[in-house]
Amino acid sequence: MYCLETKGLCHHYSADQPILQDVGLRVPEGSIYGFLGPNGAGKTTTLKLALGLLKKQQGEIFIFGQSFEAHRIGILQKIGSLIETPSLYGHLDAKENLRVFQKTYRCSPGRIEIVLRDTGLAETGRKKAGQFSLGMKQRLAIAIALLNDPKLLILDEPTNGLDPGGIIAMRELLKTLNRERGVTILVSSHLLSEISKLVTHAGVIRQGRLVFQGTMAELHGLGDGDLENTFIGLTEK
Amino acid sequence: MTTFIDSFSSEWLKRKRTAAAWLVLIGGFFIPLIILGARLSEPDGLAAANRDPLLWQKLYSRSWQFMGFFLLPIGVILATSLITQLEFRNNTWKQLHTTPQSLTTIFFAKLAVILVMLVQFFLLFNIGIYLTGVLPCLFFRSVPYPLEPFPWLSFLKGSGKFFLSSLPIVALQYLVSLRFKNFLVPLGIGFGLYVASAIAVHWKYGYLVPYTYTWYTFLGGRVHSGASLEVWELGYFGVLTILSYILYISRKEKG
Incomplete structure (x- = not known):
């Protein structure tokens, strides 16, 4: 079962400016899912839609197997989130x-x-x-x-502003939460190197389209073995 | 109901140490303190004044003269805008809107905090008026404690009328402050309408301007309209609150 799933998610701010196109995010329960992509690729927009911060235009969002729209309050009771800068x-x-x-x-x-x-x-x-x-x-x-x-933690660029020691401490905290408490974590970043040591699954988004989704092993298998090159290849095609 | 109380208490905590919270405290005592200072500066007439059976009415009238025309509308404009703008200023709408509560609960909990602060302000103002009458006896042995008991009930009734007259200002400032990120917009609209109300108050149809009601209340509460002032006040408050609510829940971007 997927902890968070989107189907055919599309979003645009103006008719000729699509931000998301048919995004089908699938975050397995118990995973640490890295949502990767360059700045402006659509990561924050996807996460904002998943949390109901943006009005959905097209597509479906399911969290814990339930429609977000129909069970908003019950779902939010079990989610922790950090979107962009600290609030x-x-x-x-x-x-x-x-x-x-x-x-x-x-x-x-x-x-x-x-x-x-x-x-x-x-x-x-x-x-x-x-x-x-x-x-x-x-x-x-x-x-x-x-x-x-929370049962699901949604973190948008959570290491922004942290020093190296803080980044390591955060990584350990997230690993512990996932391992010991079974918290599913969806973490976005524009830097693969920053979260490759943390995540079990990854989704790569480029210009509003999901260009890869799978386990880290599958991501490794895509290129010449150099994860950084694979990521750059996916995001700069 | 429990959710609303939790939401209210969360909103109430946010106002701690804010400019709006200080405004209520200082604003409530500001005019009574000036009047107290004026009374203490003229000790000769104090004893006779405190024996005057109309002491409380005179103090009440002097206090409301400045409060009703100037400080109350300005204070309501400022406090409502400051409380509502907290979320914009701290960039916290997005965090608030991902908490497990309905938008309706958030909207009315915030509004309730503003209204309770307004009640708090009126209570402090009445306590302030009481102290202007009582405190001189502590400074001068010759000054007696006021002969007449403090008319709590009629003062609170009078304050209730001013409370009603402030509701349209609260509703419109709330609406504008929820819409605009820039703090200057609600302030500009508020002060603009305040100036307009000062001009419109002597006009036959001045009651159509929702910021004139504190003026009319002080002037006796009579307007050239088929309906009473209270009906206009509550009508504006109801319509503006509903409009504000619809605009708030239909916002496309919530953080």
């Missing part, structure tokens, strides 16, 4: 930011301490989120995404 209330501290979302997810208040610890933000105290470094903001945004103990 934080700059005048509130880390705990207050998490409390804002803890109330709407109606999850246990104890989750706040857990996600702060998991993302290395337990010591930020009363410091306002607006005064955080970009890396800290990114980690707090991930803490918000993890707050409701």
Whole structure:
């Protein structure tokens, strides 16, 4: 079963400017799925459509086997997400930011301490989120995404702004969540090297079309063995 | 209902330490503090004033004179716009719209926070008026505690009328602030309509401008219309809120 599946997803901002064309994303349950493509290929638009942030024009979206449109609230209860830049209330501290979302997810208040610890933000105290470094903001945004103990995590370029140590820590955290808690993770990136060590499956998008989808082993098998060359070949054809 | 309460309490938490929260606190006490300062600066007449059976009516009238014409509409324009623009300013619409709650819940929880803040403002303002009458006795031994009891009920009733007169401003500012990312747009529209209302208030059909109602309320609440002022106020509030809701839920891009 697919944790997230789109069928014939098309989107355009104007009639002569298609952003997505017949995208059929299939994210297997329990996988870490890397959604790859150059900037402007349509990754964020796909993820925004999957989360209901953009009004769907054509196609179908299924999450946990259910139509997103028909079961929006129930599905969102089990999803954590980070789309583009961190969404934080700059005048509130880390705990207050998490409390804002803890109330709407109606999850246990104890989750706040857990996600702060998991993302290395337990010591930020009363410091306002607006005064955080970009890396800290990114980690707090991930803490918000993890707050409701999601079954599916959708992360759009989650390593933006993180230093090398932060990238490694994030990778380990995502691997642990996937391995120990069975969280399915859909992570987008424009850099294959950044997520090739993390993902089990990949989808490559170019100019709004999905040009590859399969396991990492299948992606390896496509070219001369050099994953980077294969990726460049797929995205620059 | 539980979802709405959770959503409301989440929205309420967001207003913490915001300019809008300070505006309610400072705005509520601003005019009473000025009047208190004026009273304390003229201690000679204070004792007689506090014995005056009309003390509370005089203080109420002096306070509302500035509040009703100027500070209340400006404060409502600012506070509504500031609260609603929180999501634009922090780029948080996209995170809010991926939480498990309906758009209807989000819309009305935000509006409810603004209305509760308005109630909070009126309560603080009435407490402020009470303190302008009472505090001079703590500074001067010769000044007695006001002879007449504080008329809570009639003051709250009066505040209720001003609350109703503020509702159309809240609804229109809410609508515009939800639509436009640029904070200057709701402020510009708000201040523009405020100036228009100042001009229109003496016009026969001034009641058609929804920002004139705080003026009319202070002037006695009579308008040259078949319907009462309250009907116009609630009518505008209802229509503008429904329009705002439709525009909000039909937005193509939600973050």
